[in-house]
Amino acid sequence: MKPRVVLVTGVSRYLGTRLAATLAADPSIERVIGVDTVAPRPEALTALGRTEFVRADIRNPLIAKVIAQAEVDTVVHMNVIATPLGAGGRTAMKEINVIGTMQLLAACQKAPSMRKLVVKSTTAVYGSSPRDPALFTEDSEPKSLPKSGYAKDAVEVEGYVRGFGRRRPDVIMSLLRFTNFIGPVIETPLTRYLSLPVVPTVLGFDPRLQLCHEDDGIEVLRRCTLEDHPGIFNVGGEGVLLLSQAIRRVGRVSVSVPSPLVTLVGQAFRRAGLVDFSPEQMRYLEHGRVADVHRLHQELGWAPRTTADAMKAFTDRAPRLLNPETVAAAEQRVLSIASRGRHRSEPARV
Amino acid sequence: MSEARVIPLRGGGAAAARQDAPPPTEPVAEPSAWEQKLAGGLAFLRRRITGDYEIDDFGFDKDLTEHVIMPPLRPLYDKWFRVETRGLDNVPDTGGALIVANHSGTIPVDALMTTLALHDHHPAHRCLRLLGADLVFTMPLIAPLARKGGNTLACNADAERLLSDDELVGVFPEGFKGIGKPFSERYKLQRFGRGGFVSAALRTGKPIIPVSIVGAEEIFPLIGNSKSLARLLNLPYVPITPTFPLLGPLGLIPLPSKWIIEFGEPIETAHLGGPAAAEDPMLVFNLTDQVRETIQSTLYTLLMQRRSVFF
Numbered sequence: 001m002k003p004r005v006v007l008v009t010g011v012s013r014y015l016g017t018r019l020a021a022t023l024a025a026d027p028s029i030e031r032v033i034g035v036d037t038v039a040p041r042p043e044a045l046t047a048l049g050r051t052e053f054v055r056a057d058i059r060n061p062l063i064a065k066v067i068a069q070a071e072v073d074t075v076v077h078m079n080v081i082a083t084p085l086g087a088g089g090r091t092a093m094k095e096i097n098v099i100g101t102m103q104l105l106a107a108c109q110k111a112p113s114m115r116k117l118v119v120k121s122t123t124a125v126y127g128s129s130p131r132d133p134a135l136f137t138e139d140s141e142p143k144s145l146p147k148s149g150y151a152k153d154a155v156e157v158e159g160y161v162r163g164f165g166r167r168r169p170d171v172i173m174s175l176l177r178f179t180n181f182i183g184p185v186i187e188t189p190l191t192r193y194l195s196l197p198v199v200p201t202v203l204g205f206d207p208r209l210q211l212c213h214e215d216d217g218i219e220v221l222r223r224c225t226l227e228d229h230p231g232i233f234n235v236g237g238e239g240v241l242l243l244s245q246a247i248r249r250v251g252r253v254s255v256s257v258p259s260p261l262v263t264l265v266g267q268a269f270r271r272a273g274l275v276d277f278s279p280e281q282m283r284y285l286e287h288g289r290v291a292d293v294h295r296l297h298q299e300l301g302w303a304p305r306t307t308a309d310a311m312k313a314f315t316d317r318a319p320r321l322l323n324p325e326t327v328a329a330a331e332q333r334v335l336s337i338a339s340r341g342r343h344r345s346e347p348a349r350v
Numbered sequence: 351m352s353e354a355r356v357i358p359l360r361g362g363g364a365a366a367a368r369q370d371a372p373p374p375t376e377p378v379a380e381p382s383a384w385e386q387k388l389a390g391g392l393a394f395l396r397r398r399i400t401g402d403y404e405i406d407d408f409g410f411d412k413d414l415t416e417h418v419i420m421p422p423l424r425p426l427y428d429k430w431f432r433v434e435t436r437g438l439d440n441v442p443d444t445g446g447a448l449i450v451a452n453h454s455g456t457i458p459v460d461a462l463m464t465t466l467a468l469h470d471h472h473p474a475h476r477c478l479r480l481l482g483a484d485l486v487f488t489m490p491l492i493a494p495l496a497r498k499g500g501n502t503l504a505c506n507a508d509a510e511r512l513l514s515d516d517e518l519v520g521v522f523p524e525g526f527k528g529i530g531k532p533f534s535e536r537y538k539l540q541r542f543g544r545g546g547f548v549s550a551a552l553r554t555g556k557p558i559i560p561v562s563i564v565g566a567e568e569i570f571p572l573i574g575n576s577k578s579l580a581r582l583l584n585l586p587y588v589p590i591t592p593t594f595p596l597l598g599p600l601g602l603i604p605l606p607s608k609w610i611i612e613f614g615e616p617i618e619t620a621h622l623g624g625p626a627a628a629e630d631p632m633l634v635f636n637l638t639d640q641v642r643e644t645i646q647s648t649l650y651t652l653l654m655q656r657r658s659v660f661f
Contacts, residue, residue: 240406
């Protein structure tokens, strides 16, 4: 069943704006309502088109009124924040993530018009440890649950979402666990990290990364909003890149930091406002995390770009310090010098 | 190493380009072997510097394994241990199979040699994907190297995923009990875990190939175990051998024992009933025992045939 009135939370942030804009461009949807605590950036207003903006905090009961009055039938919850700096500190972030979700779900539970709930979650809920299988499936029971930060919030949010599912079994629920976003425009702790001229890594570890192209993330959210895809899905590209390999592909230099110093270095980077990396993301830099994304591919009959292709979209945007062409040219030069050395009498071949 | 082996480099730009180019008019234009090697090495370097290589979901870096990890192991395989393989034709050219072997030698050199045997001497040059203990993947430096070499954590999820992907999976069910056992108990198989490897094979319907390795027991004869130090370092054992730690780093040189690796007849599991059979503990125990007995009796036969430890 096609949605009539869609409510998107977290609309003022990059992905929220993009999804709302995509939905607003679809004439079959009657109304698109965006909710956020801050107004969308002025440059996003044209893209948002006919999206109605409600400046509300999902932590207060006003959200229930909006849902009831507008007879919202589909809610896309994208307001689980990963970066404490952007949210005004860890306490505020936790409140927005956990209390906000509780309020939103309470409002949804009371609304008779509710048909569908789409939640943007993260594969960070699986944690990151050396004792877990190489790939997490949607049913995996991770060995060590995340103990802090965004990942812990996401675990709690998923708990409330499951509770909502039990109380409103008539509502179709898609719980989407996204891998790290990357792409030509999006700004995340990972993209900022990979844009550093010298990238610090943890000495003796080389985690596997799995990436999701920003456009594909929007496409999956759009499809789950318009079509019915109930269930839990890992969302991301197939294949993996090692962190060292990713750093080489963006043409950066990495510096290994011994693990006792990693927390210190991380804090220094946060204070300097370079990268907002939280402790659980530090763990990710040791052990990485890869999810099995086949369930979503089968459900949608469509596959997002692979991790390598998503990475390419990112490398094309960042100016590389070391170009593959330069390296190839150097290789050719050495070869030609070698062959010239052998045929001194002949003209040089290149 | 007296003579360097010529290793064909995958995607070696120079070699491929030469085939496409029109035949050279002057014979002198043909690059020498030395130049080809240089071109191959440079192409490898370029791939590494620009990150232009493939990694599978488990973190297996085939490019690195074939060009960096394996070459230094070859002299050890050919000259030092003079490894002799038997029954390599029992290993299928394609499709998944579970290699089950005895574990010994204080440090897992037997795992490296078995991997090399299958890669270099099997007609299909198969890559063995070993299942390693948790400890391996928690250790800095070792953990990423283990993954790049194609190994993954010993758990049913990974074993079944690899087997269903038609990979050759290797497992040492004795684990630390086998590799860290005293020299006096050499060639006596320890407990074979809980039969997790058998249920993985049953669930995927892939054959089990019992492998018996003779020679690895003698490389570092374990005559003592510093238990208190092991507890302190959180390790399963800290070995004391006749040369280690007495001779310091020299004690890390393995004794040059003569090795035989025998690949036994495959034990088919496809006809046993698939996933349902894995739920039958009696069947799993019996199969585990059958594999264990096969390896144990083959070990005794091989030991009878061996003239001495070193020849």
